[in-house]
Amino acid sequence: MSGGKRADDFDHPDVVIYPDGPMLVRGATSIRDEDGTVHPVVRPVVALCRCDKSSRLPWCDGTHKVIPRQ
Numbered sequence: 001m002s003g004g005k006r007a008d009d010f011d012h013p014d015v016v017i018y019p020d021g022p023m024l025v026r027g028a029t030s031i032r033d034e035d036g037t038v039h040p041v042v043r044p045v046v047a048l049c050r051c052d053k054s055s056r057l058p059w060c061d062g063t064h065k066v067i068p069r070q
């Protein structure tokens with residue numbers, strides 16, 4: 001048995017990126033935005049806005065669904 005860590009030994013959040021949609025993050029305890037503000041996470045999964053149009057940044061509010069695709 002080797003002494004190295006396996007990828008699933010690390011305690012880190014899982015991230016899923018949806019095309020033309022948010023980034024889902026599972027297992028995070030906080031999110032630091034681009035201004036350095038730390039947003040505590042109290043839910044098991046959170047959706048982070050990637051379109052920058054949400055009225056609740058950094059969280060996705062669904063606005064991406066009404067933005068025309070480019």
Ligand code: FES
Nearest residue numbers: 049050051060064
């Ligand atoms: S990705 Fe959903 S509002 Fe921006």
